[in-house]
Amino acid sequence: MESTARVIGTRGQVICWQGLSLLSAYTYLRVPVHLPLPKIAVPAVSVVRRIHTLLPHHTVALNLPDREMRTIGKRFIVQIEIFTNGDIYGVGFQEALPADWIVTPVAKNGFIFRQADNQWVFPGRIAAGETKMIIYQVELPPVSMTAESAIDSQERKIIPLVKVVHIAWPDSEILISGDGIINLIDTAPLPVAVVISRWNVKTNTIDITLGNRISFEQMQRAIMFWMAGEAIPKTDGMYVTHADIREIIARWLTGTEVGLPLPAMITSFSRLPHGVNLWPEHA
16 A cells, blocks of 8 residues: 555556555455445444643644753654444544654554555454554654744644544444544643653653653652752753642642642642652662
């Protein structure tokens, strides 16, 4: 499908993802192409998309102030999970992304990807009870064509993603649930709490697939940064301040995601769960 070669005898037509999906259905069902595919009830199919960005609310920033974060801030990861309770054949979609955004597949799981136009096709059967997941990374170029309109630093430009997945047989379109938009901004402050929420304590580096909630281990790592007066790696010299520590602990205690207001500022550690040691053991 990476090739755009024209099909012989078709007056210059090329195979698109819809055509490839349909061909795969005919092949697996062994139906002659001059006959229609049999009609059956459409099974229950769910398609769920999750978007992971460095900033909360699926936000991608073109020009983060921290040098080491600029590349990471312009990347995001997309996961699409397809589950069906009945056999389906020939699944495909074309992702709606600006032409200059660079898509790199991370996990295809049997899907074919054509990078020229961001088309995905599964040319086979997804059996009843089976789950298929594709994962891909998207990166904005250094100067994005999307930013032609000179986005104001406080203005968000919403980039909607594709809304449906097509199934060749039984012929149907399935709405994609979950995350559906990218918020594009020119620049943004990068709060320390955001960095800590994305900090992988095992690998000691940033992982944008982590969520917006701060874990106990992340909170302890932030305390270690603060007590040692150590700059957070790969952040161009960001430090954890005393104010940052208060916010991070408050967010951990209340389970409040970064990017959302705290329900109330915690003024003491009296609400710590019984038996929990707030400070790192080797501090």
